[in-house]
Amino acid sequence: MAGVTHSTVSRALRNSSLVSLQTAERIQRIAREAGYRTSAVARSLVTGRSDTIGVVVTNIADPFIAGVVSGIEETADEHDLSVFLANSNAEPEREVRVARKFEERRVDGIIVTASRVGAQYVPLLTHMQVPIVLLNNQHPSQFAHSVMIDNVQASLDAMRYLIRLGHRRIAYLGDRSGYQSDAERYQGYHQALREAGLPLEPSLTVHGDGKPEGAEAPAAELLALLQPPTAIFCYNDLSALGAMRQVRKHGLRIPEDISVVGFDDLYISQYLNPPLTTVRQPMRQMGRLAMETLLLIFAGSDSGDAIRVPGELIVRESTAHPRK
Numbered sequence: 001m002a003g004v005t006h007s008t009v010s011r012a013l014r015n016s017s018l019v020s021l022q023t024a025e026r027i028q029r030i031a032r033e034a035g036y037r038t039s040a041v042a043r044s045l046v047t048g049r050s051d052t053i054g055v056v057v058t059n060i061a062d063p064f065i066a067g068v069v070s071g072i073e074e075t076a077d078e079h080d081l082s083v084f085l086a087n088s089n090a091e092p093e094r095e096v097r098v099a100r101k102f103e104e105r106r107v108d109g110i111i112v113t114a115s116r117v118g119a120q121y122v123p124l125l126t127h128m129q130v131p132i133v134l135l136n137n138q139h140p141s142q143f144a145h146s147v148m149i150d151n152v153q154a155s156l157d158a159m160r161y162l163i164r165l166g167h168r169r170i171a172y173l174g175d176r177s178g179y180q181s182d183a184e185r186y187q188g189y190h191q192a193l194r195e196a197g198l199p200l201e202p203s204l205t206v207h208g209d210g211k212p213e214g215a216e217a218p219a220a221e222l223l224a225l226l227q228p229p230t231a232i233f234c235y236n237d238l239s240a241l242g243a244m245r246q247v248r249k250h251g252l253r254i255p256e257d258i259s260v261v262g263f264d265d266l267y268i269s270q271y272l273n274p275p276l277t278t279v280r281q282p283m284r285q286m287g288r289l290a291m292e293t294l295l296l297i298f299a300g301s302d303s304g305d306a307i308r309v310p311g312e313l314i315v316r317e318s319t320a321h322p323r324k
Contacts, residue, residue: 001030001034002026002027002030004023004027008023008027009027009031011024012024012027012028013027013028013031013038050105050106050107050108051080051081051082051108052081052082052083052084052105052106052107052108053072053076053081053082053083053084053107053108053109053110053111053291053294054083054084054086054098054099054102054105054107054109054110054111055069055072055083055084055085055086055110055111055112055113056086056087056088056095056098056099056102056110056111056112056113057069057085057086057087057088057113057114058087058088058089058090058113058114059087059089059090060085060087062238063264063266063267063268064236064264064266064281064283065113067266067283067284067287068113068135068283068284068286068287068290069083069085069287070283070284070287071283071284071285071286071287071288071289071290071291072111072287072288072290072291073287074284074287074288075287075288075291075292075295076291079295081108084102084105084107086098086101086102088112090114090177095112099112099132102130103129103130107130108130108131108294108298109130109131109132109133109294109297109298110130110131110132110133111132111133111134111135111290111291111294112132112133112134112135113135113136114135114136114179114181131145131294131297131298132145133145133146133147133290133293133294133297134146134147134148135147135148135286135287135290136148136149136181136286145293145297145306146306146307147286147289147290147293147306147307147309148181148286148306148307148308148309149181149281149282149286149308149309149310149311150308150309150310150311151181151184151185151187151188151311152184152185152187152188152191153188153310153311154185154188154263154279154281154310154311154312154313155184155185155186155187155188155189155192155233155263155279156188156191156192157279157311157313158188158233158261158263158279158313159188159189159191159192159193159233160192160195161261161277161313161315161319162231162233162259162261162319163192163196163198165231165259165319165320165321165322166321166322167230167231167259167322168198168230168322169201169204169227169228169229169230169231170189170193170198170204170229170230170231170232170233171204171205171206171222171229171231171232171233172185172186172189172204172205172206172232172233172235173206173207173208173215173218173219173222173232173233173234173235173239173240173243174186174205174206174207174208174235175207175208175209175210175235175236175239176207176208176209177209177210181235182207182235185235185263186205189233203225204222204225204229206218206219206221206222208235208239208242210235210236210238210239211238211239211242212238212239212241212242212245213242214239214242215234215238215239215240215241215242215243215246216242216243216245216246219232219242219243219246219247220246220249220250223246223247223250223252223258228258229258230258230259230322230323231258231259231260231261231319231322232258232259232260232261233261234260234261234262234263235263236262236263236264237262237263237264237265237266237268237269237276237278238264238266239262240260240261240262240263240269240276240278240318241272243260244260244272244276244318247260254274254318255274255317255318255319255320256320256323257323259277259318259319259320259322260276260277260318260319261276261277261278261279261318261319262276262277262278262279263278263279263281263311264278264279264280264281264283265278265279265280265281265312265314269314269316270316272318274316274317274318275316275317275318276316276318277313277314277315277316277317277318277319278313278314278316279311279312279313279314280311280312280313280314281309281311282309282312285309286309289307289309293307
């Protein structure tokens with residue numbers, strides 16, 4: 001239609017300086033009038049790049065995941081990349097299967113959130129030709145490309161705060177799914193007790209499933225003790241929601257009778273009654289860092305070792321001095 005070679009059309013549509021302005025404008029006008037759109041599939045066959053990123057998440061309904069994906073998409077969009085999303089339902093076999101499907105679709109890179117099979121990616125990479133970044137990796141020592149919060153230090157900060165308030169019987173409501181993040185937060189919990197010379201009582205450690213409904217039974221178990229805790233440190237904000245509900249069911253007040261601390265700082269945490277004291281994970285920043293790590297890999301740069309992001313204790317009204 002333009003009476004020029006394919007290469008001239010290609011250069012004109014990319015605003016290449018190798019094509020005169022007059023010719024480029026004429027070709028671009030013809031393209032608009034013809035309704036021409038670039039074929040991403042055809043382009044990928046030539047360039048060897050699909051300009052797409054695969055993101056594997058544990059649960060798309062999790063507000064934490066939503067914050068992380070927002071950061072990934074923002075950074076991807078800034079570099080004209082598209083994002084495909086898939087749910088693993090926290091199932092290791094499904095996670096690997098989804099990662100392989102992304103590879104088959106020729107994505108340029110893969111980001112996996114809260115991986116349950118991080119250690120398996122080392123041998124897997126000998127067969128997969130796609131770079132992978134693990135976000136909140138559950139096996140950080142096994143993989144070079146990962147972004148995660150410093151769980152131990154963040155947990156220590158929360159526990160030290162409760163101990164400064166005067167709490168001596170502090171419970172830990174964890175996640176029984178076997179996440180490394182749970183083990184690290186428990187490690188911070190244990191370390192803080194040891195620093196303060198407080199005993200580690202097995203009855204004060206219980207586990208839910210990381211969801212509000214799954215936290216209620218273990219929280220009730222804590223409240224039924226002959227000497228119940230004066231504070232509960234929860235694996236995440238969703239667990240804290242369930243714990244708070246159970247505290248009220250027992251006729252107790254927060255924080256007058258018992259203090260509750262979460263982890264994540266989800267958007268809803270500040271609107272609870274009372275607003276939740278929690279550890280803030282910079283979700284969007286972590287998503288951006290994961291995407292930026294992939295971009296470094298694309299550019300052939302050394303993306304470095306695992307990135308550890310500091311958490312921030314956000315003090316609100318769900319914590320107070322224990323009753324005398």
